Amino acid sequence: MSFCLGGEAGKEGGMTPQLKIFAVLVAVLLLAVIVDLVRRRLLREEYSWLWILAGLFILALAAMDYEHMVEVGRFFGGIMPSTILYLFAILLLVVINIHFSVKISALHRQVKNLAQELALLQERALQKRRAGDG
Amino acid sequence: MNTGGQPQGYAVLVPAFEEAGRIGAVLDEIGAETGPGVEIVVVDDGSRDETAAVALGRGATVIRLPFNLGYGAALQTGYKYALEKGYRFVIQMDADGQHDPAYIHPLLDAVATGGADLALGSRFLGEGDYRMPLARRAFVRVIREVVRLLTGQRVTDPTSGMQALGERALRFYATDAYPIDFPDADVLLMLHARGMRFVERPVRMRPSVKPAPMHGGLRAVYYVFKMCLSILVVLLRGRSGEGGGNDSAA
Numbered sequence: 069m070s071f072c073l074g075g076e077a078g079k080e081g082g083m084t085p086q087l088k089i090f091a092v093l094v095a096v097l098l099l100a101v102i103v104d105l106v107r108r109r110l111l112r113e114e115y116s117w118l119w120i121l122a123g124l125f126i127l128a129l130a131a132m133d134y135e136h137m138v139e140v141g142r143f144f145g146g147i148m149p150s151t152i153l154y155l156f157a158i159l160l161l162v163v164i165n166i167h168f169s170v171k172i173s174a175l176h177r178q179v180k181n182l183a184q185e186l187a188l189l190q191e192r193a194l195q196k197r198r199a200g201d202g
Numbered sequence: 203m204n205t206g207g208q209p210q211g212y213a214v215l216v217p218a219f220e221e222a223g224r225i226g227a228v229l230d231e232i233g234a235e236t237g238p239g240v241e242i243v244v245v246d247d248g249s250r251d252e253t254a255a256v257a258l259g260r261g262a263t264v265i266r267l268p269f270n271l272g273y274g275a276a277l278q279t280g281y282k283y284a285l286e287k288g289y290r291f292v293i294q295m296d297a298d299g300q301h302d303p304a305y306i307h308p309l310l311d312a313v314a315t316g317g318a319d320l321a322l323g324s325r326f327l328g329e330g331d332y333r334m335p336l337a338r339r340a341f342v343r344v345i346r347e348v349v350r351l352l353t354g355q356r357v358t359d360p361t362s363g364m365q366a367l368g369e370r371a372l373r374f375y376a377t378d379a380y381p382i383d384f385p386d387a388d389v390l391l392m393l394h395a396r397g398m399r400f401v402e403r404p405v406r407m408r409p410s411v412k413p414a415p416m417h418g419g420l421r422a423v424y425y426v427f428k429m430c431l432s433i434l435v436v437l438l439r440g441r442s443g444e445g446g447g448n449d450s451a452a
């Protein structure tokens with residue numbers, strides 16, 4: 069596995085100190101941005117919780133020490149610690165997108181019903197007015 | 203011309219999108235067939251042309267959706283209106299002149315006195331296969347077989363836009379369970395799962411120059427996917443009916 073990487077990266081299973089620091093920083097930044105968006109009412113809590121969970125999860129993974137990561141890697145048949153990080157980040161993105169699709173489906177249904185009710189209401193009002201004049 | 207709200211009678215439902223050129227003639231034809239006492243409901247699906255004005259000029263009831271929602275949603279708007287008005291039967295037709303009003307009464311009779319909940323006007327009854335691309339024809343055959351096996355009924359034209367509905371079908375179609383993107387054979391399976399009966403009657407259709415949305419390449423792929431998934435889901439749901447997320451019935 070590590071034979072395909074040159075230099076320092078090979079010894080740390082792809083998880084160089086630089087990558088670790090970067091991942092931790094990004095995760096912290098993500099959490100800060102999400103919380104701030106919620107604070108400014110630009111993001112609803114119901115959408116934020118999955119992102120916060122994702123951020124915390126990435127943070128935990130990135131901060132995990134090397135030996136534990138190797139153990140996790142073994143569970144998956146010996147993949148590198150950095151691969152684990154990317155794997156879970158992608159999985160989380162998939163889950164978040166499914167969450168959005170579910171929300172969008174509900175919104176679609178609501179919009180349809182609203183548009184129909186609006187059209188029907190206008191007709192109801194028109195017929196009432198006509199009946200009043202007639 | 204419109205009386206609106208004849209509780210024992212029926213209404214004609216015509217969903218329309220950008221049909222200002224043709225709908226006038228269509229409404230005249232329908233009116234000639236039904237007589238002046240019958241309400242014709244045009245659902246204008248967000249047309250930007252004069253469709254609504256033309257229909258109003260012919261004395262139709264026009265329900266205008268604020269933006270385009272699609273054929274199924276436009277139909278559903280009409281179903282909701284009909285139920286609100288207390289109609290027991292609805293006959294639906296397309297606004298492009300493809301459907302012949304002469305078949306209005308045979309279809310209505312099938313639901314009014316024939317005991318069916320839904321009567322489909324089929325182009326293909328007794329006429330063999332419509333000219334369709336080979337792959338599409340094969341797929342439609344598969345769909346027909348699935349429907350026949352599951353419901354014991356032969357269906358030759360499940361997507362026919364010319365249909366008569368009885369009250370039970372109307373009530374069901376007004377719920378969120380109705381598939382608004384491609385009402386098709388899967389709806390028939392849903393009807394069957396709720397103990398409703400559908401029949402077919404032969405109708406003749408006139409050729410229309412409408413750009414058949416089913417035949418666009420990508421749409422055709424989506425159609426196949428959608429039908430497979432939809433039928434699978436209907437089978438999985440069995441009699442239990444709708445899934446989550448129903449915040450509006452009729």
